[in-house]
Amino acid sequence: MTKLLSLPAAELLDRFASPDPTPGGGSAAALAGALGAALVSMVCAMPKSRTGAAPERARLDAALAWAREAGQRLRALVEEDARAYDAVVAAYRLPKGTDEEKAARKAAVAAAMVGATEVPLETAEACLVVLKSAEEAVSHGNPNALSDARTGAALGWAGLVGAAENVRINAASLPDGGTTATFRVDAAVAEGRRRAEALGLPSTARSAAGPT
Amino acid sequence: MTKLLSLPAAELLDRFASPDPTPGGGSAAALAGALGAALVSMVCAMPKSRTGAAPERARLDAALAWAREAGQRLRALVEEDARAYDAVVAAYRLPKGTDEEKAARKAAVAAAMVGATEVPLETAEACLVVLKSAEEAVSHGNPNALSDARTGAALGWAGLVGAAENVRINAASLPDGGTTATFRVDAAVAEGRRRAEALGLPSTARSAAGPT
Numbered sequence: 001m002t003k004l005l006s007l008p009a010a011e012l013l014d015r016f017a018s019p020d021p022t023p024g025g026g027s028a029a030a031l032a033g034a035l036g037a038a039l040v041s042m043v044c045a046m047p048k049s050r051t052g053a054a055p056e057r058a059r060l061d062a063a064l065a066w067a068r069e070a071g072q073r074l075r076a077l078v079e080e081d082a083r084a085y086d087a088v089v090a091a092y093r094l095p096k097g098t099d100e101e102k103a104a105r106k107a108a109v110a111a112a113m114v115g116a117t118e119v120p121l122e123t124a125e126a127c128l129v130v131l132k133s134a135e136e137a138v139s140h141g142n143p144n145a146l147s148d149a150r151t152g153a154a155l156g157w158a159g160l161v162g163a164a165e166n167v168r169i170n171a172a173s174l175p176d177g178g179t180t181a182t183f184r185v186d187a188a189v190a191e192g193r194r195r196a197e198a199l200g201l202p203s204t205a206r207s208a209a210g211p212t
Numbered sequence: 213m214t215k216l217l218s219l220p221a222a223e224l225l226d227r228f229a230s231p232d233p234t235p236g237g238g239s240a241a242a243l244a245g246a247l248g249a250a251l252v253s254m255v256c257a258m259p260k261s262r263t264g265a266a267p268e269r270a271r272l273d274a275a276l277a278w279a280r281e282a283g284q285r286l287r288a289l290v291e292e293d294a295r296a297y298d299a300v301v302a303a304y305r306l307p308k309g310t311d312e313e314k315a316a317r318k319a320a321v322a323a324a325m326v327g328a329t330e331v332p333l334e335t336a337e338a339c340l341v342v343l344k345s346a347e348e349a350v351s352h353g354n355p356n357a358l359s360d361a362r363t364g365a366a367l368g369w370a371g372l373v374g375a376a377e378n379v380r381i382n383a384a385s386l387p388d389g390g391t392t393a394t395f396r397v398d399a400a401v402a403e404g405r406r407r408a409e410a411l412g413l414p415s416t417a418r419s420a421a422g423p424t
Binding site: 016019041150151157165 | 216217219220221222224225228229230237240241243244246247249251253254257258280283357359362363364366367369377381413
């Protein structure tokens with residue numbers, strides 16, 4: 001199968017718009033996070049920082065490493081989410097004529113749902129790293145790139161919210177009712193909300209803000 | 213110049229991460245909106261709706277048309293934002309040795325800033341259409357695709373917030389101080405916030421929600 005991120009970007013958008021089950025919201029959430037990570041990386045990699053102080057440079061270098069690592073992981077998760085959901089679709093299509101077939105199908109669906117929950121959970125957690133690195137870029141990065149850093153933060157938060165939606169819808173089909181996965185994603189969302197609010201997202205958008 | 217959306221998606225992400233001034237946050241906001249529009253289109257185009265009632269189908273068909281049109285416009289805005297900001301960079305690089313040169317440079321920067329404000333303003337307004345169509349997809353679309361519709365809404369909102377950041381930072385350089393552009397983007401953000409909150413974004417992410 002062609003890797004999704006090898007497709008021309010316009011064709012990838014067409015694939016998201018197509019009625020095929022994948023790629024869907026989970027892959028889109030990972031892509032949003034990867035795009036946010038790219039913007040944050042750009043700002044952290046700029047030679048100019050807010051004040052030019054050495055400790056500030058060290059913080060931006062650390063944030064750059066986080067953003068790059070999270071971005072690479074999120075690119076892989078774009079693909080993994082599509083594969084995980086393809087496995088769910090394949091399991092649902094198994095025969096269900098006999099009792100044995102029904103039992104095998106049920107087990108296959110349950111096994112596939114574990115993957116389809118775990119992948120967006122990892123996406124949510126990687127998006128949290130994007131938000132964390134965006135905070136550093138906003139606080140310490142080149143003021144001329146403030147809108148890039150803040151857009152990166154908005155994308156990390158959207159990716160986290162989207163991934164959480166996908167965790168919850170799939171976790172509900174797990175044998176344990178998804179308690180563990182839901183607990184983990186709730187923790188990621190709670191921390192993400194705190195960080196997004198600290199950045200004034202989306203509330204900063206309410207008041208007019210000039211360049212810093 | 214190669215169109216950004218003709219690049220393989222992974223290479224486009226690399227371009228956002230590169231230290232070059234474009235593509236930056238404005239193009240990323242438009243891309244986020246286009247991705248949201250694609251997810252909403254997918255849900256609205258599904259044969260199955262929430263209840264199967266005819267008026268519901270008509271609403272989804274209308275939302276599909278809005279989402280497709282906004283998505284196409286946002287794809288174009290990915291490119292237009294990069295060109296508009298390239299024009300700003302080119303204007304800043306004009307010579308400023310003599311008084312005439314200084315005056316010409318100042319006029320060129322001001323003219324370029326008009327474009328660099330207008331483009332993200334259109335992005336913000338198109339993202340609002342994505343949010344509006346996402347509401348229809350969430351309320352009336354196939355419940356199995358609810359997480360896709362909600363992820364589309366989160367992306368539309370992130371695109372709107374990111375575009376607004378870019379409008380404000382550029383509008384501040386306009387001759388009128390950006391009053392008109394700021395007024396328009398404030399209106400778009402206020403309506404977007406109302407719609408995002410009505411969808412429980414991001415607050416829905418707070419409470420565990422099973423599939424509907």
